[in-house]
Amino acid sequence: MLNDPLVLTPIAGATRAEPEKRVRDRGATEKAILKAAKSLLAEEGFQNFGINAVARRAGCDKQLIYRYYGGLNGLVEAIGADLGTWVKDRIPEDTGGMFLLTYGDLMERLSLLFLEALRDDPLVRRIVAWEVSENTEQVRRLSEARSKALANWLERMRGSLAPPKGIDAVAVNAIVIAAIQHLVLSASAGGQCAGLSLKTPKDWEKAATALKRIVRGVYG
Amino acid sequence: MLNDPLVLTPIAGATRAEPEKRVRDRGATEKAILKAAKSLLAEEGFQNFGINAVARRAGCDKQLIYRYYGGLNGLVEAIGADLGTWVKDRIPEDTGGMFLLTYGDLMERLSLLFLEALRDDPLVRRIVAWEVSENTEQVRRLSEARSKALANWLERMRGSLAPPKGIDAVAVNAIVIAAIQHLVLSASAGGQCAGLSLKTPKDWEKAATALKRIVRGVYG
DNA sequence: CCGAATTGTCACTTGCCGGTGAGTAGCAAC
DNA sequence: GTTGCTACTCACCGGCAAGTGACAATTCGG
Numbered sequence: 001m002l003n004d005p006l007v008l009t010p011i012a013g014a015t016r017a018e019p020e021k022r023v024r025d026r027g028a029t030e031k032a033i034l035k036a037a038k039s040l041l042a043e044e045g046f047q048n049f050g051i052n053a054v055a056r057r058a059g060c061d062k063q064l065i066y067r068y069y070g071g072l073n074g075l076v077e078a079i080g081a082d083l084g085t086w087v088k089d090r091i092p093e094d095t096g097g098m099f100l101l102t103y104g105d106l107m108e109r110l111s112l113l114f115l116e117a118l119r120d121d122p123l124v125r126r127i128v129a130w131e132v133s134e135n136t137e138q139v140r141r142l143s144e145a146r147s148k149a150l151a152n153w154l155e156r157m158r159g160s161l162a163p164p165k166g167i168d169a170v171a172v173n174a175i176v177i178a179a180i181q182h183l184v185l186s187a188s189a190g191g192q193c194a195g196l197s198l199k200t201p202k203d204w205e206k207a208a209t210a211l212k213r214i215v216r217g218v219y220g
Numbered sequence: 221m222l223n224d225p226l227v228l229t230p231i232a233g234a235t236r237a238e239p240e241k242r243v244r245d246r247g248a249t250e251k252a253i254l255k256a257a258k259s260l261l262a263e264e265g266f267q268n269f270g271i272n273a274v275a276r277r278a279g280c281d282k283q284l285i286y287r288y289y290g291g292l293n294g295l296v297e298a299i300g301a302d303l304g305t306w307v308k309d310r311i312p313e314d315t316g317g318m319f320l321l322t323y324g325d326l327m328e329r330l331s332l333l334f335l336e337a338l339r340d341d342p343l344v345r346r347i348v349a350w351e352v353s354e355n356t357e358q359v360r361r362l363s364e365a366r367s368k369a370l371a372n373w374l375e376r377m378r379g380s381l382a383p384p385k386g387i388d389a390v391a392v393n394a395i396v397i398a399a400i401q402h403l404v405l406s407a408s409a410g411g412q413c414a415g416l417s418l419k420t421p422k423d424w425e426k427a428a429t430a431l432k433r434i435v436r437g438v439y440g
Numbered sequence: 441c442c443g444a445a446t447t448g449t450c451a452c453t454t455g456c457c458g459g460t461g462a463g464t465a466g467c468a469a470c
Numbered sequence: 471g472t473t474g475c476t477a478c479t480c481a482c483c484g485g486c487a488a489g490t491g492a493c494a495a496t497t498c499g500g
Binding site for chain 1: 266267350351359360363370387393395408416427434437438
Binding site: 052 | 457
């Protein structure tokens with residue numbers, strides 16, 4: 001056997017840097033792994049998301065990911081569970097003291113809130129990009145968690161306000177949400193969308209204005 | 221040396237199937253490679269898009285891809301060049317005999333045409349998904365080719381019609397296009413978007429109706 | 441006919457991936 | 471102590487990716 005640890009020459013701690021003395025704490029390690037996974041996904045995207053990369057970033061052995069989460073799938077599921085609380089953390093529940101009298105008022109406000117929240121959250125952005133790029137079990141689970149959270153939020157915010165008669169609000173809102181998501185993704189990836197530059201705050205103001213106009217156009 | 225070809229036993233053409241006698245024709249091979257690349261990208265997505273996969277599908281050695289296209293980048297560039305002709309093949313130039321009197325008429329029609337065209341073209345769909353998922357040199361080139369083609373088409377179709385005063389048409393149109401793209405991508409990946417099912421023709425009719433309503437809402 | 445360029449094939453290196461089996465280190469109860 | 475459990479690490483496997491250099495097969499100019 002080469003490198004038999006029993007025969008390894010100790011070298012008297014020569015240039016040995018801190019052995020780091022990792023504390024043995026399963027809970028902490030699990031958290032570290034989850035955190036590493038989320039930040040990796042947020043920063044690098046799903047392309048470079050894998051067992052090895054997560055383990056490297058978490059500073060532990062990949063074996064622990066198998067043990068604690070049952071592999072990548074389990075880890076993704078854990079991320080999805082976290083995701084359920086996204087809206088809560090990101091978007092204010094109250095409407096900032098303003099009274100929303102009409103469905104149009106509401107949707108205008110929600111659209112802008114959603115736009116802001118998405119712009120501020122790289123992790124969810126990556127997940128949305130993932131959703132439209134692949135159709136694996138992993139993605140489906142994440143997607144489901146996200147859409148459920150989103151639907152809940154919409155429902156809660158809607159309160160008792162009803163959409164105007166004769167308008168398919170589900171379809172219209174889906175299109176508005178689609179627009180926001182794609183706008184933010186495009187901007188994130190290339191700084192523009194369909195000829196519209198989306199880099200400076202001024203750019204985003206123009207986009208927001210146009211978005212408001214569109215929402216007002218349908219809902220009055 | 222194992223398997224030295226000079227010592228290989230000829231086995232008298234035993235179960236030897238057709239040696240296939242590939243004709244030596246560089247032009248044909250180049251076309252085959254390009255075609256393989258496009259179909260691979262369209263069917264499998266950018267995830268599994270690589271030198272080896274393209275070569276396998278084209279039925280030739282990957283070396284030829286390096287020789288003829290200078291690697292994946294060159295190949296992607298060739299795809300981008302093809303892409304410039306996308307609109308020409310996909311979308312009718314004339315407006316089907318109808319007279320478009322207002323900018324609203326025009327944009328309603330163009331939105332629906334664009335929606336249809338994108339729904340029918342898996343390759344461009346994959347490219348759009350790629351655009352929002354990565355920011356590499358390859359993607360930038362493809363993206364540029366596509367957006368240029370799109371802008372040209374829009375410009376040509378617009379003719380002399382001017383958007384209503386006081387409306388930022390560039391921004392509004394970008395949002396509409398974003399919505400369409402994300403709608404189609406979502407549907408393609410998961411059969412739905414933000415709670416709106418997008419599977420049956422009936423589903424799509426609802427979406428189209430909502431889209432029309434939105435466009436009409438802004439442009440009157 | 442011959443040599444050279446073109447066209448196509450193959451074997452190989454290197455590197456990273458997911459996954460697994462076997463082993464080590466700390467910590468408590470007996 | 472030593473026994474046993476848990477947390478953790480390591481070495482290794484097979485597989486597939488990109489990329490490269492050498493070689494075989496064909497065609498063409500002279």
